[in-house]
Amino acid sequence: MSQAMDQEPVPYEDPGAVPYGNFPNYYSFNPPENRISLLTPGLLRKFLHASSEAKNQKDHSHPILAFDVGCNSGQLSVALYDHLMESSKPSDGPSDVHFLCCDIDADLISKAQASNPFPDSITYMTLDIMDSSMVEGPIHRFLDGLGQSTFNIGFCMSVTMWIHLNHGDEGLVEFLRRLTTLCDYLLIEPQPWKCYRSAARRLRKLGRQDFDHFHTLSIRGNMAKKITCILTREGNAELVHRFGKTVWDRSLLLFKINRST
Template sequence: MAAPVREYRKALRDMELPGGAALYGNFPSYSRFHPPEGRIRLLPATLLSRLFPSVLPRPLLGLDVGCNSGELSVALYKHLLGLQESRASQEHWNDLHLLCCDIDAGLIEKAEQRSPFPASICYATLNIMDPNARETLLSSYLTRFGRSTFDICFCMSVTMWIHLNHGDSGLVMFLSCLASKCTYLLLEPQPWKCYRAAARRLRKLGRHDFDHFRSLTINGNMADRITQILTTDCAMELVSCFGSTNWDRRLLLFKSKESELPL
């Protein structure tokens, strides 16, 4: 077994962290095993100019939910602004601001310490399923820019943990919340096999199953099921699938049907 795989499985076994933090998927050193490049390589270099073809008299605002220790947030920021190479077509999008949140305060502290763009990327500890905390943070951030919604939201490998910890109704509520907060939603759902693996790891540790695992009726092809929820119940449309990562997770882009911005 290759060393990185052994290290990854060891990290997954670290669900015995104080307070059960890893039960929410926020494993330390996560980006070592699912590196940002695995997602970034799938995204078009001209994504922002395609989604927002006209120069707007305001900065673009992004929300990254479940940012872990920030490596992917920074990689997305650099990729979307074309900072890794010269892209004249994206020069007008040099004012992008990201709010990145995670349930784990320790991971957020690491992200803040390492951030190369503190003026443009803001990190905050947040339980996204706490409506009072969520609305307080998001509204406060948006108000700074005179806005009521984000231009784009990123949600990478978060849906399973919401689903396992909050059940079917929690997943629907989470997706509905994200849909109401942004014009575009870039989503990476975990496939059902990841649910079974997470439950199996928990049992091997001698713990009880996730509270909702055996009662979930939203199951099977999770990318399709989540797409159905977003398009049927959340006033969004699927506009693109950018392919799958090496760990077999699809990158799906949705757009709010209520937005008047052109594709």
Template sequence: MNVQCQPVSPALLPGYTTDGRKGQKSPKRFIYSCSSVAETFHAVAKQHRGNYFEDGPKMEAPISEPTCSEEKEDPGAALYGNFINYYTFNPPENRLSLIPRTLLEDVGHEPDTQAVLLLDVGCNSGDLSIALYKHFLQDQPPGSDSSKTIHLLGFDLDQDLIVRAQNSNPFPQNVQFIPLDITSEESRTELASYLEKFGHSRFHLCSCFAVTMWVHLNHGDAALLAFLSRLASVCEWLLLEAQPWKCYRSAARRLRKLGRSDFEHFKTLEIRGDMAAHAKEHLEKQCGMELVQSFGSTSWDRSLLLFKRRSCSNQERKE
């Protein structure tokens, strides 16, 4: 089965005009390479236990849910989004309910005939990674060998969260969790080594849920665009959930309520407003990708957007 996703107009997405931008004013364009900010990004990451790869609760949500004693006393303490019990207040079902079980087949990858490689960026404790793996397995016919041909690699900067993911992993033969910073040169070697085992140069599908804001707030505009460029370089299809601007304001407000300083780059960010539109513009104009599907918005009002490489032909998928 090889059903192609039909392109959708960006105008269908909230806040988009027919040219894929919000309103009449065009957003400023920024062009940066990932390598230009990787060294700084990696150095700062080593100074903090935490990651840039998951999101905290909304301001409207109760803030007493985390079980970690530090978070009970200081719910804004996870400055990089590394909330210890993130999935108790944003369970995997919030995203899975929008993602079709047939997604792998819809984008031209049939697990029965080839190894399908999935990458989950910023996996936190691995709950959503495992749920996504099981989600895709459920679509396979009885007796199929798909459990042997779907492989998922999840990573996060927070080593403690990765240890939790590894210890609770029910599918160690097919799902792996590693500590990794995608902006570092080391990550290029590690990901290339993983792909080489399967004879591929890119992952078939990369998922990135609620990561972009933490990179952006802590390291600025250049780091955000470099991060998006890096994602585009390692996969054929990208499933992206970018936090909207209101989440930035909520994160900054949490810090102010705690008597802390704002995020270092918050007041100087030039990329603001419709963050999904900014991500779309950069991925399409600078990374050779195109938006092919919007799966709607989560209960936290975040769009799940599916992008593909423009050069992603049927022959390239088979290779």
């Protein structure tokens, strides 16, 4: 996943060899603290408490469920889990938190599973979120196993660009729509458009075929604004909080999904 600063990190494996952003050493140059430090203590928990109460009529026996899409080798997933647990108070509702974390790269998921400090609470799964059978299959089975129909929150951290480059404009819109059907809140970190150019440039330097959709994308420019527009049109979601920008100039945006009654 590319950096938005003047000097980008150089992963030990060429970026062109991992066209989905699945760098094996990603957290060595973008550690979890880059995101976690922006999250106001207790604020996510406050939103999720309200979500859990609305779904379960104040039955605090139901856990908070989180879905981390594109989790890489899992360090950020663990940090997000710790963040939610550390901000837990008796008045905050459910103290139990369960994560389903997925990535398209089976090797990264194997690493995440091997180093998982909370195997009873964090589940890692090799999964292509763009494969609709995965939504109808393992994702819904995970939710059914915990007695819920949606996740309280979905995390999408520097993933949207890779979906967009590999699946085009329609793929990006479908990806975001899919997340809104699965999650009550979404915390999204979109990559800026200059990251798209950098990813395409690195691919060309390696003499590899360009991304299939890069030159035909019509959704471009201010990607944080574009993604906000996609999510909020027709009242499907609302932007409820901005957590600022990371050192890589990437916004952390929290959306609440509006369910029709």
